[in-house]
Amino acid sequence: MTDHGYTSGGPPPGIAGDTSSFPADAEYARSLAQAQGRASMSTLTAEGYPFGSVVSYVCTPLGEPVVCISAMAEHTINALRDSRASVLIAEPVPPGADPLASARLTLVGDLVRYEQVPDELRAAFLDQHPSARYYVDYTDFSWWRLVPTAVRFVGGFGHMSWVGAPQYTDAQPDPIGPSAEGICHHMNDDHRAANLMYAQVLAGLSDATDATMVAVDRYGFVLDVQTPAGGRQARIAFSEPVSTGEQVRAAVVALLADCRSRQATPGSTHSSS
């Protein structure tokens, strides 16, 4: 797909660094669905209009959203008549940020009612949505899951794709996801000079003046970089995939050592390594 929006004078400068290290869209989508808990569900009215409503959800081990909904609510009335539905899950947008730059996915498929919701899903739902304890056992509430047939993913960096349902359900949510925000805060608060060095040395943005870590996953991280020519983004890859916060710590320390060794070798750049 084409990036078609972010400058009026031609395409924006590309992402610097190792863009091959971004997760696959199927994995991005699974990770995003796993990380959130609130979504917009679309169902069909009696007149065939698509009807959007707010739901709380948890994911099954296959990434299918599970909801617990009231017989009095429109989406339930609609789902009982026609199972066709979608669930839109969007990354929260920080105040002042461009909402079109945030990641989101739409799971398109059919709502299937549970005769009996598995205990572990009920427990996971209550764990993520404590206020649901007031209503989950009401007799007018029922449990459903959306079985996706197609997944539309729109990434936070100007890309979008259709992901096949098998690719989506087979993908594994990023194990770093739950700690990503904390890692970014830590790197930005305490290791800003390291961020800048990654941008200058590993992404080749040698005139960078500041760099903020805005995302991290098992394969690497993304920096928002300030340069005299304007803002850029840079992708830095870990030498191998990580799966714990401790491994992230070791990986960023190793990258810093790599930067210093390159700086000590005149003429050495990332592309020549």
Added chain:
Amino acid sequence: MTDHGYTSGGPPPGIAGDTSSFPADAEYARSLAQAQGRASMSTLTAEGYPFGSVVSYVCTPLGEPVVCISAMAEHTINALRDSRASVLIAEPVPPGADPLASARLTLVGDLVRYEQVPDELRAAFLDQHPSARYYVDYTDFSWWRLVPTAVRFVGGFGHMSWVGAPQYTDAQPDPIGPSAEGICHHMNDDHRAANLMYAQVLAGLSDATDATMVAVDRYGFVLDVQTPAGGRQARIAFSEPVSTGEQVRAAVVALLADCRSRQATPGSTHSSS
């Protein structure tokens, strides 16, 4: 409509105070649509599935959401094939709050493409969504508005209703809306004792120990009240509708004087006035 969720031992205690002073749902819905700028739009895929996506919008003077969307996006492809759509607008949910307690509305209707978007709507859109300046003039973007035929409103206080489209478009957004959050902060930071007195004297919650203003509109305000028996909400009415922040200030001062005069008159309560 029935409240069916918020205790496991029977219906929750009702809202104390003057509940007749709440705005009509049509006005709530118009105010909410006016106050937000991001929504979930649902359109129909070629296979007739409802498809949810993220949009930025502004409202026409009739409260119809206006969007500027790319020909490459699924919702645009869908809308060109079938105009049936809905736009879901939800109040932001504070961290830790129950999302099902927040207000939201679904505008169900048809997407109509503008041949030429009115200048004032274009300007309003760019004013509310500055980052849209990068794409609004791209030739693959087009302007559309949703003309509602039905409006589903779910309030933040356990109520829901269908609002007729004429009632929705005829209603006026609350003039206090843009300053409501600031007013609540000011009352909670600087006039907490007054909040408590309103709850004790005007809403009859004489054993209240604390009260936080959580909403204000042209007709009055809502308090979250702490009592020895648990949390309650209270609705306090202004003596007449207000339309500016200065009038709110005068109205809350007048209510405080009212409280003090009642306290000086043993046996006087709100219900006896």
